[in-house]
Amino acid sequence: MTMTRRGALKVLGAAAGAAAVTTAEARTPKPSGPDDLGLLFDATRCVGCRACSIACRDANGLAPDVAMIGGAPYDAPADLNGSTLSVIRQWSTESETGYLKAQCMHCADPACSSVCMMGALHKGKRGVVQYDVDRCVGCRNCQIACPFNVPKFQWASASPKIIKCELCRHRWDQGKGPACAEVCPRGAVVSGSRPELLAEAKRRLAAKPAAYQGGIYGETQGGGTACLYLSPVGFAPFGLPALGNEPAPALVETVQHAIYQGAFAPMVLFGTFAIVAWKNRHAVTAAEENDS
Ligand code: SF4
Ligand code: SF4
Ligand code: SF4
Structure with a gap:
């Protein structure tokens, strides 16, 4: 009996589906640790002064991102970018307006590291999702996988790398x-262990229940994050994604593993690409050092 093209595709589809189900069932979500470091941002307290963003820039040695506003230069990035790890965004509803601090959420089970085949993004001490430039091949899979659109690539640099908050x-x-929490004059952003921050968020909610809506973002969303949010208007106006409780890597790894199951050739190709990219990076760095 010969198999038609449609039949073959059906069989392949069923096999991929079965592989995906097997992988999804096998994967155990990674929980947060009791000592994980994080941030709590309370939008009812933020006045948009941006002291946190400026302190972040200073602490991380990043150049200002200057735009002309009303004829004068201001360090006012519209969003996270290749030289900005933390940004204050404005939000508004029909009746209210306010500010949101955005930076890496330090997910308990991060999608960015899940898709990073080189381990350049990985969990480090105190649950921090950290970056190792020497392992990065510039594939930018992390940018595609992150549900919060956080990792940024330094397109303008001769030796570009991914940047994001590393607490x-x-x-x-x-x-x-964290420098941002150190300077906030309003206690709108504070740092601590995740259990401490959760307790503080619950204390604020209990003390002023009418001031907040939507609970604590990050307590369970996307499998939990070490950066938590409180809001007076819920989280839709913030632009934070409405994630379920399942970590993003469950889906990402399911698809990835289903595609690559038994596929040796793509791994060899990727490994070759990694070596070439690593050599190129070190050639650029060496050239820069010789020039200086
Ligand atoms: S320093 Fe505090 S009050 Fe000022 S913008 Fe940052 S979070 Fe808001
Ligand atoms: S917010 Fe994005 S970059 Fe940060 S840990 Fe989560 S997946 Fe990674
Ligand atoms: S923890 Fe550090 S790197 Fe992260 S947003 Fe705050 S100041 Fe910036």
Whole structure:
């Protein structure tokens, strides 16, 4: 009996589906740890002064992103970008307006690291989702996978890398924490362990229940995040995605594993690409060092 093209596609589709189901069932979501570091942002307290964004830039040695506003230069990025790890966005409803601080959410089970075949993005100490430029091949899968649109690629650089908030981990050995939380004059952004932040968010909700709507974003959404949000208007006006409780990697890895199951050739191709990209990166870095 010969098989038609449609028949063959059906069989392939069923096999891929079965593989996907098997993988989805096998995957265990990764929970947050009791010592995971995070941030709590309370939109009822933020006045949009942007001290947090400026402190973030200073602490991470990033150049200002200057735009001319009313004829004067301001460091006012519209969003996260290749030189901006933290940004204050404005939101509004029919009756209210306010501000939202955006940065990496430090997901308990991050999609960005799930799709990073080189391990350049990975969980480090205290649950921080950190980046290792020496492992990065610039594939930018992390940008596609992140449900919060956080990782940014430095297109303008001769030796580009991905950038995103790493909770100021380079300051920890100086006894310092996240710079943004240190300078906020309103207590709108505070840092601490995730259990401490959850307790503080619940305390604020209980003390002023009429001031908040929508509970605590990040407590369960997307499998939980270490950066948590409180809002006076719910979370739709913030532009935060309406995620279920399942971590994003469950879907991403299901599709990825179904596609690559038993596929040795793409791995070899990817490995070759990785070596070439790594050599190119170090050639550019060496050239820059020779020029300086
Ligand atoms: S420093 Fe505090 S009040 Fe000012 S913009 Fe940042 S979060 Fe809002
Ligand atoms: S917010 Fe995006 S970049 Fe940050 S940990 Fe989660 S998936 Fe990764
Ligand atoms: S924790 Fe550090 S890197 Fe992250 S947003 Fe705050 S200041 Fe920026």
